[in-house]
Amino acid sequence: MDDGGGLRLDMNGLDYLILALYFVTVLGVGFAARRAIRTSVDFFLSGRSLPAWVTGLAFVSANLGALEIIGMAANGAQYGVMTVHYYWIGAVPAMVFLGIVMMPFYYGSKVRSVPEYLRLRFNRPTHLLNAISFAVAQVLIAGVNLYALALVMQALLGWPLWTAVLVGAAIVLAYITIGGLSGAIYNEVLQFFVILAGLIPVTVIGLVKVGGVNGLMDAVRDSKLGEAGLHAWQDTGTTANPLGAHWLGIVFGLGFVLSFGYWTTNFAEVQRALSAKNMSAARRTPIIAAYPKLFIPLVTVIPGLVALVTVKGLGAESGDLQYNNAIPLLMRDLLPNGVLGVAVTGLLASFMAGMAANVSGFNTVFTYDIWQAYIRRDRSDEYYLRIGRWATVAAVVVGIGTAFIAAGFSNIMNYIQALFSVFNAPLFATFIIGMFWKRMTALAGFWSLLLGTLVSLSLYLLYKGGVVNFNSDLEESFWGAGLAFATAVVVAAILTPLTAPKRDEELRGLVYGMGGVDLKGDVLAGDAVWYRSPVLLGVIAVALAALFYIPVF
């Protein structure tokens, strides 16, 4: 399994200086953000004060966690160019939809979280169900992110696992407890640039090594992927392609249900937009994020392909040559000290960004949607601010615990991702019907969400138990998500006529066509210019995604 050197990088003092400088800056940002916190909304939503470019980059950064960098490079090596589906059809359209269509209801109703929207639109049981499942999922994923961070630090730097877990957790804990969401968001913007600074040199030297884009294409044709590794849509009329997915599955499963479920209802993402300073900035947040998202495959999929053709034996079941190590292997082979330090810093930044998004989403939902709504009502704002800080500490401590649980499973990342995406599909169905069909009743909302989740969960367990068979985990998640979506729709259609609707006044600002949404709310003079129009920016992003497919069709 071992190819000689292991994964250990040859870091010198200057590389460590670059890493240390980053850690100091991250903590400094947390401390400096502290003076801007006086109320709970300052702590949980940055006082709704941030400009669109900041919230937009934080929005994309919150998603640039372990799964994104390591996982998408691994997918690039394993499935080839088809990996771009996760970006161009599996992310950009949903991000644009969130900004143009859904954000007016989220931001305009002044809800402080995604579960809170469900409380206003439906009822308290729906709210509590979603708040608890979101909170549990966030601490689990935070633990997985932390464990992945520790694994990389152990492999690359030789740090013991528990030291790496504690150091990573302590830094995230410090800057969120002290600096709140502003600390998290500001660091995410910084992380975005550091991650790019780390990945671009790997990509550039990788391309030089294989003789440019043409050299890479020739080499991929000769690899085990072959010609199929260079096409995104070819052979998707059947499942005989690297991803094993039919185009229907790609378009409706990945592009619609999974992607819309993740991007439009995941509060760890939506929270970034809710912290924007006005309606225009909130709507532009996910759309501005869509632009970097269009280009990120350049620095994940290309290194994955380079690793495939340059690292002999890549794709082993275990050991150092797993697909997951594509980027660390290239860093080891290609980067001299200096940019190596920047690249390691970028990798660690990406893990911390992922974990910080989970923790800051958790503390808000825990405080506003569980503690304030069901446990201790009518306390002072200072009280909830304090609870938020303690919830952050609790989330990180539990995250350390779940990190060690994650250590006991070989590929828990896949499980959690599958489960999470399956939880999102019925949530998205409930949201989208509730937002556009004013007649949908509170009871219908609750049962749609619950039964949709149970159906997808059952299918997942049946698949894992070997009762139902699919070609791949991916195919199972497409079907699970689709079935959950369909269940939620059918339940809503059956229960709504049988139960009492909400009054129109209660739905104002929450449902399409009911009024109460002010798209021009709090506009600044500069927001009216054409290049800040959310609709125009969104249309361009989607058009670019379609255009990008042409050379790799």
Place this chain on the structure above:
Amino acid sequence: MSNDGQPPAQDPLIDEAQEEQRRSAAARLFDIRRVIGGLFVAYGVIVTLIGVFDSRAEIDKAEGVRINLWAGLVMLAFGLFMLLWQWLRPAEPPAPNEKQPGT
């Protein structure tokens, strides 16, 4: 999307938070461009200097590209751009917190 001028539906918890928001200290938040600029200028200087003194072995490792020099200069330029941007276009003053149409 109709805009009939009426405010969205009311909720006691949200109204309370909106009320508290009048005390917000968010206007005291610093500008992140300064931090990004500062960190990248520092990285740019360090990595450029490493690049200037790179030995043959380091350049060969990077397929003959003087990657430290180039990456250092690009990071330096990016850091300076962020500082310049902040200097030329300071953050727009926060909108006053008084507007609550219709209430």
